[in-house]
Amino acid sequence: MDWLSGIWHWVINLPAWVWIAIAAHLLVLGTVAYLILLERKVASWVQDRLGPNRVGLGFGIIPWLKDKKMWGLGQPLADGLKFIVKEDYHARNVDKVLFTLAPAMMIIVVIISIAVLPIGGTRVLVKDVVIGSDAQKPLTDYTPAEIAARVKETLPAGARIDEKLSGEVQKVGVLKDDQVEPAAQGEPSHRYLVERVVYNAYRFQIADLNIGVLFILAVLSLEVYGVVIGGWASNNKYSFLGGLRATVNMISYEIPLGLAVLCIVIMFGTLDLERIVDQQAHYWAGWIPAWNVFSQPLAFVMFLVCIHAEANRAPFDLAEAEQELVGGYHTEYSSMRFALFFLAEYAGMMTTSAVCVALFFGGWHFPGVDHAVVTIVNALTHSGAWVDPAHPAVTNSLTVCLIRAAVVFIKTLVVIFVFMWVRWSLPRFRFDQLMMLAWRALIPISLALLVMTSIIVYVWSPAQESLWSVNGQAALIFLAGNVVVLAGSMALSRVLPPPPQTNRKVPVPGSRFTSTPIPAAAYN
Amino acid sequence: MNPSDIIVLDEPRLTLADQFYLPQVLIGLGTTMKHMLRTLGGKDRVVQYPEEKREDLPVEKGGMLEPTYRGVHRLNKDEEGRVKCVACFMCSTACPARCIHIEAAESPWPDREKYPAKFDIDELRCIYCGMCEEACPVDAIELTHLYDIVGLTRQEMIFDKAKLLRIFDQTAATEPM
Numbered sequence: 001m002d003w004l005s006g007i008w009h010w011v012i013n014l015p016a017w018v019w020i021a022i023a024a025h026l027l028v029l030g031t032v033a034y035l036i037l038l039e040r041k042v043a044s045w046v047q048d049r050l051g052p053n054r055v056g057l058g059f060g061i062i063p064w065l066k067d068k069k070m071w072g073l074g075q076p077l078a079d080g081l082k083f084i085v086k087e088d089y090h091a092r093n094v095d096k097v098l099f100t101l102a103p104a105m106m107i108i109v110v111i112i113s114i115a116v117l118p119i120g121g122t123r124v125l126v127k128d129v130v131i132g133s134d135a136q137k138p139l140t141d142y143t144p145a146e147i148a149a150r151v152k153e154t155l156p157a158g159a160r161i162d163e164k165l166s167g168e169v170q171k172v173g174v175l176k177d178d179q180v181e182p183a184a185q186g187e188p189s190h191r192y193l194v195e196r197v198v199y200n201a202y203r204f205q206i207a208d209l210n211i212g213v214l215f216i217l218a219v220l221s222l223e224v225y226g227v228v229i230g231g232w233a234s235n236n237k238y239s240f241l242g243g244l245r246a247t248v249n250m251i252s253y254e255i256p257l258g259l260a261v262l263c264i265v266i267m268f269g270t271l272d273l274e275r276i277v278d279q280q281a282h283y284w285a286g287w288i289p290a291w292n293v294f295s296q297p298l299a300f301v302m303f304l305v306c307i308h309a310e311a312n313r314a315p316f317d318l319a320e321a322e323q324e325l326v327g328g329y330h331t332e333y334s335s336m337r338f339a340l341f342f343l344a345e346y347a348g349m350m351t352t353s354a355v356c357v358a359l360f361f362g363g364w365h366f367p368g369v370d371h372a373v374v375t376i377v378n379a380l381t382h383s384g385a386w387v388d389p390a391h392p393a394v395t396n397s398l399t400v401c402l403i404r405a406a407v408v409f410i411k412t413l414v415v416i417f418v419f420m421w422v423r424w425s426l427p428r429f430r431f432d433q434l435m436m437l438a439w440r441a442l443i444p445i446s447l448a449l450l451v452m453t454s455i456i457v458y459v460w461s462p463a464q465e466s467l468w469s470v471n472g473q474a475a476l477i478f479l480a481g482n483v484v485v486l487a488g489s490m491a492l493s494r495v496l497p498p499p500p501q502t503n504r505k506v507p508v509p510g511s512r513f514t515s516t517p518i519p520a521a522a523y524n
Numbered sequence: 525m526n527p528s529d530i531i532v533l534d535e536p537r538l539t540l541a542d543q544f545y546l547p548q549v550l551i552g553l554g555t556t557m558k559h560m561l562r563t564l565g566g567k568d569r570v571v572q573y574p575e576e577k578r579e580d581l582p583v584e585k586g587g588m589l590e591p592t593y594r595g596v597h598r599l600n601k602d603e604e605g606r607v608k609c610v611a612c613f614m615c616s617t618a619c620p621a622r623c624i625h626i627e628a629a630e631s632p633w634p635d636r637e638k639y640p641a642k643f644d645i646d647e648l649r650c651i652y653c654g655m656c657e658e659a660c661p662v663d664a665i666e667l668t669h670l671y672d673i674v675g676l677t678r679q680e681m682i683f684d685k686a687k688l689l690r691i692f693d694q695t696a697a698t699e700p701m
Binding site: 042044045046047048049050301421422424425426437441490493494 | 540543544545546549552553555556557559560562563564567568569570
């Protein structure tokens with residue numbers, strides 16, 4: 001049984017990100033199945049219907065659940081089962097390799113992009129290391145090597161000391177009756193004998209990447225390859241047209257998307273999603289949460305529009321316009337391959353919504369879910385939970401991290417609900433309208449907003465770092481900048497020449513739209 | 525059509541709100557949210573079919589008006605229990621779906637010349653338009669309010685004379701001729 005305990009040891013010693021990755025994938029893939037149910041429910045509520053409400057979790061087999069309908073909660077499982085047992089069919093002349101590759105590519109790309117989402121801040125373990133017990137010997141008398149040795153023997157084996165955080169949250173106190181008490185103001189420095197060491201810090205995200213925003217933009221734009229390749233490989237003109245439309249859609253809307261994100265990046269001077277969230281986790285004027293949606297509402301609106309286009313969903317779902325293209329790029333797909341496309345669409349929605357939450361809605365931050373929660377957790381568990389006041393993301397409590405993850409999850413679901421709400425409210429754009437919106441409206445406005453943000457940051461930011469923490473005053477300036485950009489573009493839009501005439505009615509003799517008289521000879 | 529008949533309408537100039545699209549989007553979202561809240565508040569327009577049936581609901585709540593409903597056919601019988609049909613082929617002539625097949629035979633009764641030896645209706649082809657009912661000179665064929673007819677095979681769904689007469693027995697009480 002030695003090998004068994006060896007495996008067990010290996011499993012429990014896996015790094016934290018492995019567990020976070022497993023949990024996040026299970027959560028996302030499980031949620032995606034239920035998002036499809038929610039989508040159908042929202043659709044039916046909008047249309048005064050009730051939606052699927054027949055399939056309970058008993059499936060007619062489990063005796064005590066047999067007659068329970070449970071609002072149709074079994075529907076996604078039944079759908080999944082149906083997809084798995086369906087015939088894996090493809091038409092004769094498809095390019096088999098690409099045909100199989102396309103849905104896989106799409107789902108892989110979407111799942112990879114989950115990796116850099118900040119889920120719940122940074123969890124650290126903290127130990128107060130007593131450097132010396134001699135109250136008369138000042139701390140400064142200990143050499144760094146002595147302190148390091150002392151720290152090393154106090155910490156558990158294999159602990160990774162986080163130099164950066166230890167430096168930033170280091171607190172020294174005084175030892176009284178084996179308890180560390182923070183030093184009171186004005187106490188002589190030589191009595192400070194305790195150093196607080198932060199070790200084993202890990203972020204509540206899968207990959208600790210300091211270019212998270214860039215990574216997400218890069219990876220999510222790969223999603224369209226699945227659509228294009230799927231459309232191409234199907235050897236079907238409708239699928240092909242769907243793939244082409246998806247490309248054009250993506251090319252047009254990636255630009256304002258990137259520019260809107262860039263506004264936030266310039267504001268905070270970092271590409272690290274967790275740092276962006278961290279800097280939103282405070283309040284303006286004591287009660288307004290410092291979320292970017294309040295300081296950059298225009299950027300938020302543009303980002304929201306662009307992620308709708310990015311997800312290929314209504315009103316931008318030209319790639320799968322049922323009325324024109326049968327099913328668009330997935331016309332030829334069935335069974336699990338089709339399900340992967342479907343899954344990727346919803347998982348992509350989840351990722352982009354989570355990015356939206358991180359960039360504009362303060363990620364895990366919610367009024368109350370910071371210090372109040374820590375107090376409650378402390379009162380319930382006596383675990384000595386704390387949150388670093390300078391970096392609200394840093395906490396030593398796993399419970400707090402999990403609560404934050406729940407907040408992120410709920411916020412993401414709210415954004416996804418907006419996706420669905422929009423889908424069942426708005427009609428699809430015509431193709432030229434789609435292009436017009438991107439090239440004549442979103443791109444100029446987002447460029448203007450980017451310039452405005454850059455100017456504000458250049459003029460008002462502190463010297464050391466571009467606005468490290470946007471305070472209420474800076475937020476007002478950004479808000480004013482947004483209003484100026486919006487008002488300017490509104491005023492300009494009245495002056496600018498009208499767009500070129502599109503959707504022209506070509507005069508064909510005899511057609512309904514022609515005003516040319518039909519020559520009498522045409523009738524004979 | 526003369527060129528003078530053509531009225532050329534210009535598209536109305538967009539207001540600022542139209543041009544910026546978002547205000548109109550928000551109005552649209554408000555409309556759908558109103559519907560959503562109404563449905564979630566229990567004011568949906570759904571009849572939960574097998575448990576609730578339209579024939580049990582009052583007409584003003586979306587119930588079925590049984591006398592005028594066009595469901596499965598029946599062949600009426602007269603007072604002596606004989607089939608009323610005189611095999612005149614009016615119904616099968618009127619039928620736009622061509623689903624009525626009649627074979628006439630000499631009537632065994634003195635009051636008419638012919639009667640249907642066979643009378644088959646393919647209920648799968650039937651479009652339930654009620655033309656046969658309109659065409660019948662002796663009110664022999666009628667549409668009842670029964671709609672939940674099922675069968676395991678297509679053959680089962682071709683209703684013959686005996687079956688159509690049985691439907692009359694079944695519905696005569698609730699739906700007099």
